[in-house]
Amino acid sequence: MPIIETRDLRKVFRAVKRTPGALGALRTLFSREYVDRVAVEDVTMSLEPGELVGYIGPNGAGKSTTIKMLTGILVPTSGRVVVDGLVPYAERKKNARNIGVVFGQRSQLYWDLPLIESFELLRAIYAVPPERYRTNLREFTELLEMGDFLQTPVRQLSLGQRMRGDFAAAMLHDPRIIFLDEPTIGLDVVAKEAIRNFIIRVNAERGTTVILTTHDLADVERICPRIVLIDEGKIIYDGEVERIKSEYGTHRTLVVELCDGERDVHVSGATFESRVGNSVRMQFDRNEISADQLIRRVADSYCINDVTLQEPDLESIIKRIYREGYSDPDGAVPPPAEIAR
Numbered sequence: 310m311p312i313i314e315t316r317d318l319r320k321v322f323r324a325v326k327r328t329p330g331a332l333g334a335l336r337t338l339f340s341r342e343y344v345d346r347v348a349v350e351d352v353t354m355s356l357e358p359g360e361l362v363g364y365i366g367p368n369g370a371g372k373s374t375t376i377k378m379l380t381g382i383l384v385p386t387s388g389r390v391v392v393d394g395l396v397p398y399a400e401r402k403k404n405a406r407n408i409g410v411v412f413g414q415r416s417q418l419y420w421d422l423p424l425i426e427s428f429e430l431l432r433a434i435y436a437v438p439p440e441r442y443r444t445n446l447r448e449f450t451e452l453l454e455m456g457d458f459l460q461t462p463v464r465q466l467s468l469g470q471r472m473r474g475d476f477a478a479a480m481l482h483d484p485r486i487i488f489l490d491e492p493t494i495g496l497d498v499v500a501k502e503a504i505r506n507f508i509i510r511v512n513a514e515r516g517t518t519v520i521l522t523t524h525d526l527a528d529v530e531r532i533c534p535r536i537v538l539i540d541e542g543k544i545i546y547d548g549e550v551e552r553i554k555s556e557y558g559t560h561r562t563l564v565v566e567l568c569d570g571e572r573d574v575h576v577s578g579a580t581f582e583s584r585v586g587n588s589v590r591m592q593f594d595r596n597e598i599s600a601d602q603l604i605r606r607v608a609d610s611y612c613i614n615d616v617t618l619q620e621p622d623l624e625s626i627i628k629r630i631y632r633e634g635y636s637d638p639d640g641a642v643p644p645p646a647e648i649a650r
Contacts, residue, residue, distance in 0.1 A: 311355040311356060311357055311358055311391075312357065312358045312360075312392070312393050312437075312486060312518050313354075313355070313379065313391070313392050313393075313486065313515070313518065313520075314354075314355045314356075314357040314389075314390070314391045314483065315352055315353055315354055315355075315357070315375075315378075315379075315389065315390045315391075316386065316388060316389040316390075316391065317351050317352075317353060317387065317388040318349055318351070318352040318353070318375070318378065318385055318388035318389070318390055318596075319347070319349055319350055319351060319352075319385060319386045319387045319388045319389075320348045320349040320371075320374050320375075320378060320385055320386050321347050321348070321382060321386045322345070322348055322349075323343050323344070323345050323346075323455075324343065324344050324346070324441050326342040326343060326344045329457060332379055332460050333526060337604055338467065339639070347542055348371050348374040349371040349375055349378070349385075350371075350541075350542040350543050350544045351388075351543060352371070352375060352388070352539070352542075352543070352544055354537055354544065354547055355452070356520070357518075358485070358516060358518055359512065359516040359517070359518055360518055360519075360534075360535060360649060361475065361508070361509075361512045361519045361521070361528035361533050361534060361535070362519065362520050362521070362533060362535045362536065362537060363521050363522075363523070363528070363532075363533035363535070363536040363537070363550075364376070364520055364521065364522045364536075364537050365522070365523070365529060365536055365537065365538050365539070366428070366522075366538060366539040366540055367525070367540065370539045370540050370541065370542065371477055371539050371541075371542040371543075372522045372539060372634065373409050373490060373522065374492075374542075375539070376399065376490055376522060378390055378398070379392055379397060379488065379627050380397060380404070380405045380408060380410055380488060381397030381398045381400075381401040383398070383404070384398040385398070386645040388519065391405070391484065392404060393407045393408075393485055393486060395407070396406070399429065399470055402535050402551065406435065406482065406484075406590065407484055407485050408484050408485070408486045408487065408488060409479030409480055409482070409484035409486070410479060410488045410489075410490070410493070411472075411475050411476055411485070411487070411488070411490065411492045411581070412490045413472070413490060413491035413492050413494040413495070414543070415481070416463070416471060416474075416475055416492065417431075417472055417475060417478055418463045418471065418475060418478060419460055419463060420462075420463050420464050421464060422462060422463065423459070423460045423461060423462055423463075423528050424455070424458060424459050424460070424461060424462075424463055424466065424474050425460060427463060427478060428442075428446060428477065428481060430476060431478055431481055432481060432482075433480070433628060434529075435481065435482035437481060437482050437483075438629055441483070442481065443481065444483050445483070446477075446481070447605060449476075449477040449480060450477070451505060452507055452510065453473040453474075453477055453507055454473070454475060454503065455470070455473055455474065455477065458470050459490060466608045468495055468496060468500075469496050469500030469503075469645050471511070472493075472496060472498070472504065473503065473504070473507075475492075476492070476504065476507060480511060480517075480587075482550040483515070483647065484517065485517065485518060486517070486519075487511075487517055487518070487519050487520075488520050489508070489519065489520065489521045489523075490522050490523065491522060491523055491524065491527055492504060492521070492523070492528075493505075493528055494523075494524075499514050501525075501527075501528070504530050505528060505532055507533050508521070508532055512532075516571045521533060523560035525555075525625040525626060526622070527623075528621045528625075529550070529623060530550065530623045531620070532629070533550060534549060534550060534551075535547075535548065535549055535550065536548070536549075536553070538627070538630065538635070540631060545630070545634070545635045546630070546635050552622065553626060553630075554621070554623065557621075557626045557629055557630060558620065558621040558626050559594070560592055560593070560621060561593060561595055561600065561605070561618060561619065561620055561621065562589070562590055562591070562592050562616040562618075562619040562637075563580065563591050563592075563593065563600065563603055563604070563616060563617075563618055563619075564577065564590050564616065564618075564619060565588070565589045565591070565607055565611070565613055565615075565616050566587055566588055566613060566615040566616070567587045567588075567589060567612065567613055567614070567616040568587070568611075568613065568614055569611070569612055571589075574589045574591070574607075574611065575639045576603065576606050576607055576610065577606060578593055578597065578598035578602070578606065579591040579592065579593040579598070579604055580592045580593070587614075591603075600618050604616055610623065623629065
C-alpha cells in the first residue's frame with residue numbers, strides 16, 4: 310500500500326489584478342479583477358514505504374508547492390492527496406507526528422537556546438518516550454558529529470552545524486516520512502557528504518521514506534534511485550534515474566591527449582568538440598559506436614599519450630530534457646518505478 314499518493318493534484322493561486330495609477334487603485338476598491346496562476350497541475354504519483362525519491366524541477370516549477378500540500382501547509386484547489394493514510398490539510402496534527410521536514414533556508418531550532426535544549430523542547434512537543442529520545446540523540450550525535458556543539462546556542466552555529474542539527478531535530482520523533490527541501494544549499498563539500506550519508510543510512514536502517522527537492526543534482530545522483538521531474542506544474546518524468554540516463558545519456562565525451570599538437574583531428578564516428586593545446590575533446594553516440602572502437606580508430610591514426618572517457622552527468626541530461634522536452638520510447642510518461650527498499 311502506498312505511503313504517499315496524489316491523484317490529479319492541483320493548486321491555483323488567485324491574486325487581485327492591479328491597475329497602475331491612482332485611478333486604477335480606486336477602481337480596484339470597487340470592482341476587482343482576479344488573475345489565476347496555476348502552480349501545480351494534475352500531479353499524480355505514488356510512493357511505497359521506504360522509497361527515496363528526488364523531486365526535481367526549475368524555479369517556479371511547483372516543487373515547493375507540492376511539498377507544502379503533502380505536509381498540510383497548503384490546501385489543494387482540487388485533487389486527492391493521502392499521506393500515510395491521512396489527508397494532510399484535514400488532519401494537520403496527526404500528519405505532523407508522522408513526518409519530518411527540513412527546509413534549507415528555514416530552521417525549526419530555537420535561535421537563542423543551546424542546540425541540546427532545542428532537542429529537549431522537541432522531545433516534549435512530540436511526546437517522545439525518554440529512552441527512545443536518548444537512543445536517537447546518541448545515534449544522531451555520532452552520525453552527524455554534533456558532540457562538539459550540542460551546548461552551543463543555535464545562533465552561533467555555522468550553516469553546516471545548524472543543518473546537521475535540523476536533520477537530527479526532524480528525526481527525533483521517528484517519522485515514517487521526511488521531506489527535504491534544498492537541505493544542502495550553501496553547504497561545503499564535507500558537510501554535504503555528511504548529510505548525504507545520513508540520509509542514506511536513515512533510509513536503509515529505519516525504512517524512512519524520503520522526498521528530496523534540490524537544485525544540486527549531485528545529491529540526487531548520489532542518493533536517489535528514482536526521480537520525479539516537474540516542469541510548469543506538471544510531471545514530465547517519473548521513474549528510475551538509470552533509465553533516464555540510458556535514454557538521454559547516450560552522448561559521451563572522449564578526451565585524447567596527443568603526442569603531436571600540430572595536426573587536426575578527424576575521426577569517423579565522433580564529432581570534434583574542442584581543443585586546448587594537445588588535449589582534444591570529441592563527442593560520440595554510444596548507440597552508434599563503442600568507446601573501444603573509437604579509441605582504436607584514434608590510436609590507428611594519431612600518436613596519443615592518454616585517453617579519458619567522460620560519462621554525461623545527470624545535470625546535463627536534465628537540462629537537455631527541459632530544453633527539448635521528454636519523449637518516452639513507449640509514448641507515455643513512465644509509471645512510478647518499482648524500486649526495492
